[in-house]
Amino acid sequence: MQVSPPNGFEKGKFLEMLEAAIAPWNVTGAGPVIELSETDVEVTTPAFDGMNSIFIHPNWEWDPGLLALTFTHVDKASQTILEADIALNPDHNWVYEIPEDDATAFDLQSAFAHEFGHVLGIPDLKEFPDATMFGEIQSFEDKKRDLNVSDEECMRSLYEGKELTEPFDPNADYSGGGGGCQSTDLATPLASLGLLVLLRRKRSTPHTHR
Numbered sequence: 001m002q003v004s005p006p007n008g009f010e011k012g013k014f015l016e017m018l019e020a021a022i023a024p025w026n027v028t029g030a031g032p033v034i035e036l037s038e039t040d041v042e043v044t045t046p047a048f049d050g051m052n053s054i055f056i057h058p059n060w061e062w063d064p065g066l067l068a069l070t071f072t073h074v075d076k077a078s079q080t081i082l083e084a085d086i087a088l089n090p091d092h093n094w095v096y097e098i099p100e101d102d103a104t105a106f107d108l109q110s111a112f113a114h115e116f117g118h119v120l121g122i123p124d125l126k127e128f129p130d131a132t133m134f135g136e137i138q139s140f141e142d143k144k145r146d147l148n149v150s151d152e153e154c155m156r157s158l159y160e161g162k163e164l165t166e167p168f169d170p171n172a173d174y175s176g177g178g179g180g181c182q183s184t185d186l187a188t189p190l191a192s193l194g195l196l197v198l199l200r201r202k203r204s205t206p207h208t209h210r
Ligand SMILES: [Zn+2]
Pocket: 114, 118, 123, 124, 133, 134, 135, 193, 194, 195
């Protein structure tokens, strides 16, 4: 994927964070390996343009509660993802490491680990709150950096046809998907899959202070 100039972020650090975010997916060995490269092209909107772009959206035009969005272009006949773009919403308090005492901070690496999963065709896993592909992220949270068993099984199900030990409910409403991994709805020409903010209020979560 091509990384546009990460306006507002320090480029070296941003790229390093992206490499760390994609690594757990690449090491599964199940799907395509995603490689990152820099580009000077200033991408401002997702497009089916021959580039798999990662960019900071200059003027976030979607739900402000969304942290990031992945857009995939899919060939319906072969159920193949042809292109994917990731847009980051810059209007949040992004950090490289979770600070001790800032309830508004969101972990960049966790968010990108999640979006890379969408690039690979994995839907939000609503029933698996510990999964990287669970569709919500809390401030202070960085557990999405590592894949859990559901994420990895999804990869192996999608790319290696492995059966899931804990099958997904085909009637459940998986946003961005059509009922779990094996029947991910790839029929939408432009599927946007977001990562929702779940702002954690310190007062209501006495068990999780750090
Ligand atoms: Zn998602």
